[in-house]
Amino acid sequence: xxxxxxxxxxxxxxxxxxxxxxxxxxxxxxxxxxxxxxxxxxxxxxxxxxxxxxxxxxxxxxxxxxxxxxxxxxxxxxxxxxxxxxxxxxxxxxxxxxxxxxxxxxxxxxxxxxxxxxxxxxxxxxxxxxxxxxxxxxxxxxxxxxxxxxxxxxxxxxxxxxxxxxxxxxxxxxxxxxxxxxxxxxxxxxxxxxx
Amino acid sequence: xxxxxxxxxxxxxxxxxxxxxxxxxxxxxxxxxxxxxxxxxxxxxxxxxxxxxxxxxxxxxxxxxxxxxxxxxxxxxxxxxxxxxxxxxxxxxxxxxxxxxxxxxxxxxxxxxxxxxxxxxxxxxxxxxxxxxxxxxxxxxxxxxxxxxxxxxxxxxxxxxxxxxxxxxxxxxxxxxxxxxxxxxxxxxxxxxxx
DNA sequence: CAGCTGACAGATTTCAATATCTGTCATTCA
DNA sequence: TGAATGACAGATATTGAAATCTGTCAGCTG
Numbered sequence: 158x159x160x161x162x163x164x165x166x167x168x169x170x171x172x173x174x175x176x177x178x179x180x181x182x183x184x185x186x187x188x189x190x191x192x193x194x195x196x197x198x199x200x201x202x203x204x205x206x207x208x209x210x211x212x213x214x215x216x217x218x219x220x221x222x223x224x225x226x227x228x229x230x231x232x233x234x235x236x237x238x239x240x241x242x243x244x245x246x247x248x249x250x251x252x253x254x255x256x257x258x259x260x261x262x263x264x265x266x267x268x269x270x271x272x273x274x275x276x277x278x279x280x281x282x283x284x285x286x287x288x289x290x291x292x293x294x295x296x297x298x299x300x301x302x303x304x305x306x307x308x309x310x311x312x313x314x315x316x317x318x319x320x321x322x323x324x325x326x327x328x329x330x331x332x333x334x335x336x337x338x339x340x341x342x343x344x345x346x347x348x349x350x351x352x
Numbered sequence: 353x354x355x356x357x358x359x360x361x362x363x364x365x366x367x368x369x370x371x372x373x374x375x376x377x378x379x380x381x382x383x384x385x386x387x388x389x390x391x392x393x394x395x396x397x398x399x400x401x402x403x404x405x406x407x408x409x410x411x412x413x414x415x416x417x418x419x420x421x422x423x424x425x426x427x428x429x430x431x432x433x434x435x436x437x438x439x440x441x442x443x444x445x446x447x448x449x450x451x452x453x454x455x456x457x458x459x460x461x462x463x464x465x466x467x468x469x470x471x472x473x474x475x476x477x478x479x480x481x482x483x484x485x486x487x488x489x490x491x492x493x494x495x496x497x498x499x500x501x502x503x504x505x506x507x508x509x510x511x512x513x514x515x516x517x518x519x520x521x522x523x524x525x526x527x528x529x530x531x532x533x534x535x536x537x538x539x540x541x542x543x544x545x546x547x
Numbered sequence: 548c549a550g551c552t553g554a555c556a557g558a559t560t561t562c563a564a565t566a567t568c569t570g571t572c573a574t575t576c577a
Numbered sequence: 578t579g580a581a582t583g584a585c586a587g588a589t590a591t592t593g594a595a596a597t598c599t600g601t602c603a604g605c606t607g
Binding site for chain 3 (some may be wrong): 578579580581582583584585586587588589590591592593594595596597598599600601602603604605606607
């Protein structure tokens with residue numbers, strides 16, 4: 158790639174890294190590749206990220222944060238909590254399924270990255286669970302839900318729907334019954350939240 | 353191994369294969385190893401199993417059937433359906449966690465084998481879901497549960513508890529909060545089954 | 548002087564030659 | 578005669594030498 162004259166920022170390195178990961182996949186994407194794509198020496202990349210692992214973690218975090226952002230709007234809404242919970246879970250499922258279906262290789266790449274970075278994933282899950290907790294709390298306040306520990310309940314809802322957002326089930330998201338399975342699980346969960 | 357004088361049966365081959373898998377792991381266990389362990393030529397093994405894949409599938413099926421058997425007693429019981437459902441799920445979780453904790457390498461071996469054999473796993477899941485369906489049906493009959501499609505409900509319960517029996521979550525079964533997480537999910541599900 | 552370079556040591560990956568394995572089958576053995 | 582053998586072809590796995598990569602740092606450059 159032609160050396161760009163703009164100053165080298167962490168942001169530009171992250172963008173180039175995403176591109177390299179998209180092109181070469183997680184196994185063959187090297188720091189040297191990233192530097193080459195930016196037209197700089199690989200030593201310069203190490204000025205912004207202490208290690209290759211740190212660089213990959215930063216890319217992972219960016220990607221996960223984008224997903225969280227897509228959902229936060231629904232969680233912060235002010236409609237009927239039951240509908241909001243259902244919409245939120247459906248949006249999470251739809252987003253994951255769309256990404257996995259649209260570009261399976263890229264999705265596989267990010268699945269590898271998330272596997273490497275327990276910490277970033279843990280924070281992402283904490284973030285999503287916090288969004289769910291907000292919905293559950295609103296529901297308890299309005300009398301739509303019963304729960305003596307909204308945080309634990311939110312966690313349970315998140316874990317119970319794992320099959321519809323955890324990458325390890327990605328293969329099954331395109332199968333015929335997936336939508337019906339999702340509805341069946343969410344129906345039982347919503348009934349279980351009634352006072 | 354010393355050549356045993358007994359006649360060579362599929363059963364003896366399966367036992368030897370399990371032993372070889374236990375010793376060498378899934379990647380390095382070969383048909384030649386199995387034949388050596390039995391003191392026969394590898395051609396003899398091919399008289400009983402058409403391919404290496406068929407042999408591994410038979411071993412997988414045996415292992416999965418053993419797990420199903422452990423649970424069928426609970427499903428066939430005649431106590432309170434809600435308790436039975438809780439006990440059945442707890443027994444499944446306990447069995448999986450015990451196997452994964454007692455011999456992680458062997459568990460990893462069988463995780464690889466199940467990954468290879470979608471068919472055997474599918475049948476195993478169908479078997480477990482049938483056991484669950486029986487409990488749900490009993491509950492509907494006795495008025496303890498509400499469901500207009502016990503089979504779909506059983507499937508939903510099985511999928512919602514995936515985190516506590518699916519091998520891809522094995523790492524997390526030993527973490528401190530696992531038991532509490534399990535209880536929280538099962539509580540919501542059982543509440544969701546009430547009429 | 549702040550930011551970048553490129554040479555370097557040790558770790559990791561690639562690649563091609565070599566060895567082993569899978570699955571078949573004509574032959575042997577009891 | 579029916580079960581077992583072992584040699585064989587093609588596929589797969591192992592190995593070790595060569596190439597590449599990671600992470601550091603002394604020195605260059607604008």
